[in-house]
Amino acid sequence: MEYIGIIIVAIFVNNVVLAQFLGICPFLGVSKKVDTAIGMGAAVTFVLTIATIVTFLLQKGLLEPFGIQYLQTITFILVIASLVQMVEIVIKKVSPPLYQALGVFLPLITTNCVILGVAILVIQKDFTLLSSVVYAVATAAGYALALIIFSTIREQLALTKVPKAMQGVPIALITAGILAMAFMGFSGIDQVF
Amino acid sequence: MTKNIRVLINGVVKDNPVFVLLLGMCPALATTSSGINGMSMGLATMFVLICSNIVISTLKNLIPDLVRIPAFIVVIATFVTIVEMVMNAYLPALADSLGIFIPLIVVNCIVLGRAEAFAAKNNVLSSLFDGIGIGLGFTLALTALGLTREFIGTGKMFSVSFFPEDFGMTLFVLAPGAFIALGYLVAIFNKIQRE
Numbered sequence: 001m002e003y004i005g006i007i008i009v010a011i012f013v014n015n016v017v018l019a020q021f022l023g024i025c026p027f028l029g030v031s032k033k034v035d036t037a038i039g040m041g042a043a044v045t046f047v048l049t050i051a052t053i054v055t056f057l058l059q060k061g062l063l064e065p066f067g068i069q070y071l072q073t074i075t076f077i078l079v080i081a082s083l084v085q086m087v088e089i090v091i092k093k094v095s096p097p098l099y100q101a102l103g104v105f106l107p108l109i110t111t112n113c114v115i116l117g118v119a120i121l122v123i124q125k126d127f128t129l130l131s132s133v134v135y136a137v138a139t140a141a142g143y144a145l146a147l148i149i150f151s152t153i154r155e156q157l158a159l160t161k162v163p164k165a166m167q168g169v170p171i172a173l174i175t176a177g178i179l180a181m182a183f184m185g186f187s188g189i190d191q192v193f
Numbered sequence: 194m195t196k197n198i199r200v201l202i203n204g205v206v207k208d209n210p211v212f213v214l215l216l217g218m219c220p221a222l223a224t225t226s227s228g229i230n231g232m233s234m235g236l237a238t239m240f241v242l243i244c245s246n247i248v249i250s251t252l253k254n255l256i257p258d259l260v261r262i263p264a265f266i267v268v269i270a271t272f273v274t275i276v277e278m279v280m281n282a283y284l285p286a287l288a289d290s291l292g293i294f295i296p297l298i299v300v301n302c303i304v305l306g307r308a309e310a311f312a313a314k315n316n317v318l319s320s321l322f323d324g325i326g327i328g329l330g331f332t333l334a335l336t337a338l339g340l341t342r343e344f345i346g347t348g349k350m351f352s353v354s355f356f357p358e359d360f361g362m363t364l365f366v367l368a369p370g371a372f373i374a375l376g377y378l379v380a381i382f383n384k385i386q387r388e
Contacts, residue, residue, distance in 0.1 A: 018368060019368050021218075025218055025302060028215070070274060070278060071274075072296070073277065074270040074271065078263065078267065111300050113219050113297045116297060116300050117297055121293060163380075165384040165387070169379055170377070171376065171380075173375050174373050176372045178369070178373075181369040184367070
């Protein structure tokens with residue numbers, strides 16, 4: 001039951017993009033087509049899950065026993081950056097079709113603040129390893145959901161006449177605002193759990 | 194000197210990181226629920242930007258090209274950790290409201306972007322001015338966005354009341370208002386720049 005609560009809250013109530021504002025740059029950058037949105041969503045899910053496990057273990061196994069939590073930011077970002085590189089190399093060797101699908105998005109992920117954000121959040125929230133993994137997967141699912149919904153709207157938006165100054169990013173931001181408003185309708189649902 | 198002044202003005206107007214380059218959107222949206230929060234976030238980022246620009250332009254000949262990016266990230270992360278620790282010690286309330294976005298300055302594309310695009314190619318003095326310019330542009334943008342949201346949402350500007358809070362649109366303090374307010378500000382900036 002506890003895990004269902006975490007999942008619902010992470011996907012709908014505290015959606016990572018629309019309520020927590022993490023990963024906005026790729027959200028605006030790769031949401032022009034549904035295909036790329038799905039690819040990015042999958043890549044984020046993949047990397048986020050692995051990165052959260054690794055950083056969680058590092059925090060509990062290395063930083064806390066030695067009392068050097070202040071090195072958290074430096075350690076996490078370096079680990080995430082090298083992890084993304086490693087994942088890229090491994091996927092390229094093991095599964096070329098998967099690499100074809102995710103390859104372009106992987107380098108972009110290092111600077112995606114969702115990864116570092118979730119890694120730090122699970123430590124702050126004092127989650128166990130299992131609930132951290134559940135939280136990471138659910139957050140990534142929420143990210144993919146927001147990205148895919150947004151990209152379908154933007155495909156429509158590309159065909160619409162928009163005032164000159166509003167074209168491109170401004171209208172996309174306002175659309176995201178309305179989408180965020182829609183997601184606000186889910187708030188309170190977490191009281192059930 | 195005139196070149197350095199031009200670098201500085203470019204950072205504020207022509208290359209404004211938020212309104213023109215559309216970088217660093219996450220903190221711009223997340224921390225601007227009030228003018229003062231937006232400004233503090235801007236200043237924290239500016240500090241990191243200036244320090245990392247200076248250090249990276251000083252070390253640019255010592256850092257091997259292959260490990261350039263990781264080296265930059267370590268320099269940036271060091272200054273972010275300093276900001277984080279100072280804020281936790283002296284401004285705990287502010288550190289609380291900015292929360293996770295302080296450590297996330299590390300992945301702010303503006304900081305790494307300027308290190309790679311400017312500090313790694315220019316001397317210390319112009320990197321300093323570039324840091325000040327871009328940092329000032331970011332701070333001004335965040336303050337403007339924060340003030341807009343605070344004013345429409347609660348009728349206040351920097352906590353000075355202009356109309357009763359009951360008449361404010363609370364939506365603008367919440368998440369959707371961030372997107373909508375930033376969308377309109379970017380559109381207005383576009384319009385002014387074009388003319």
